Amino acid sequence: MKCFSIFTKDKSKNKKGVSSSAPELRNQSQSDNSALTRTSRSMPSPRSIPELYKEKEHNLRVFSLQELRDATNGFNRMLKIGQGGFGSVYKGTITPHSGRGDPIVVAIKKLNTQGLQGHKEWLAEVQFLGVVNHPNLVKLLGYCSVDGERGIQRLLVYEFMPNRSLEDHLFKRTSTLPWKTRLEIMLGAAEGLAYLHEGLEVKVIYRDFKSSNVLLDENLKPKLSDFGLAREGPTGDRTHVSTAVVGTYGYAAPEYVETGHLTIQSDIWTFGVVLYEILTGRRAVDRNRPTLEQKLLDWVKQFPPDSKRFSMIIDPGLRNNYSFSAAQKVGKLATSCLNKNAKERPTMSQVVESLKQAIQESEEGSSSVNQSSVASSSRTGRRSSSKV
Known part of the structure; x- marks a missing residue:
């Protein structure tokens, strides 16, 4: 289904060829969220998502673009498992952060910079999923953010969900x-x-x-x-x-x-x-x-x-x-x-x-149906035996 949206262009830039650090992610988003989280400076208020993210940002792994290229065999079309306004999703395999243990199967979302959803939406995913923790919310493992000579690269790495949607x-x-x-x-x-x-x-x-x-x-x-x-x-x-x-x-x-x-x-x-x-x-x-x-x-x-x-x-x-x-x-x-x-x-x-x-x-309905079936079978069995 098509999405309807109105987006403003994000003017923030990173140093070329360098993966974004967590502090830079915070700075880019501060203006977007401050108006939503404070009603008065004199009154105590809940911490915003960027503020909560500061405490948990260390849980997210920062990937290099080459790591994610290797994980998807160069973003091979045969490994593409999804497509949307954001770009493409690939099935990939990464090595554990420690470098030891079995490879981990993941889903890698690669932002299409020409698409409807831009850096602002990518940033929202990093921050929200970096904060939340619930068995019914998909787990974000890490991200990649590179501004290089070949353009902007924004990627997200999630746990793999084998039964699709x-x-x-x-x-x-x-x-x-x-x-x-x-x-x-x-x-x-x-x-x-x-x-x-x-x-x-x-x-x-x-x-x-x-x-x-x-x-x-x-x-x-x-x-x-x-x-x-x-x-x-x-x-x-x-x-x-x-x-x-x-x-x-x-x-x-x-x-x-x-x-x-x-x-x-x-x-x-x-x-x-x-x-x-x-x-x-x-x-x-x-x-x-x-x-x-x-x-x-x-x-x-x-x-x-x-x-x-x-x-x-x-x-x-x-x-x-x-x-x-x-x-x-x-x-x-x-x-x-x-x-x-x-x-x-x-x-x-x-x-x-x-x-x-x-x-x-x-x-309960299923149980009563099964009991009825058993009772019916029993009655049928008794009628059959009486004719013998």
Whole structure:
């Protein structure tokens, strides 16, 4: 999907041919973040992301460009595993920082300097992912920043996620993602967002929640990726952060699109969109469908979760292998996340609890179905033996 955005050009420059040091990263970003983190110099306030980053910057490894060339066999096209507005992502292999031990498989994002997303977004990823620490957020291992005679080079090195994204499993599938697995993936994603909203010294607005940014590890455990659009939330008595409108069409909250006012509730809206994607197996926007079905949120309005018609929108690929009551619960949760009044949307902690209940309901429904099957088989067996 295409992104819509308005970016300002970053004028900061590094010394040619030298990898950026962590202190230089801090200096470049100070002006971008200071206005978001202080309401008054006379009042104590939470530390900003750059300030928190100072404490943890030593955890990130600074790679040379040659190291990452070697890791990807010269950025070989055969190793490319992703493509976006930022540039390309490659599968690579690096040596441990100590130089001892087995090679580590990683994902390496190489910024396309001609693309929409520039240095500012790369810097946001370094700082946010350098600060956060949660099992449902992708781990940043290090970065490379070089301004040389051949131009600007900006790269990021992440842990490798072998099962690609939720988007790949929902829409580019060869087999259907099971119902309970979908709920568990959304629960993990919700826990990651709840941590960003409530688990740090500063509130973080993710701003780009969508199925393609939910990556899956070898056990299909989800991790949120791509923090280039993340922003610090409002502090003090401020209600929102004013920004240029960026994101992916079909996901962004209406009040944000209309006003540029970004809040924690903006993430709740986008979560509601993805909940409907996992329910229906349809994209938020799909131009290949009939006109009235192209925009997912417009289409699902015809099938309210508390009606019998709701079953008509459930992904046919599930072949009825799901709990209808749990699906209704998820549908109602999605609808509450999509409340036009942002203040009436649930918090991510409330979303987490609702999803746990839906998973439990699905397990109980599955258990009762299995018990019914066993009882039916037993009755059949008794009838057969009585005829002998």
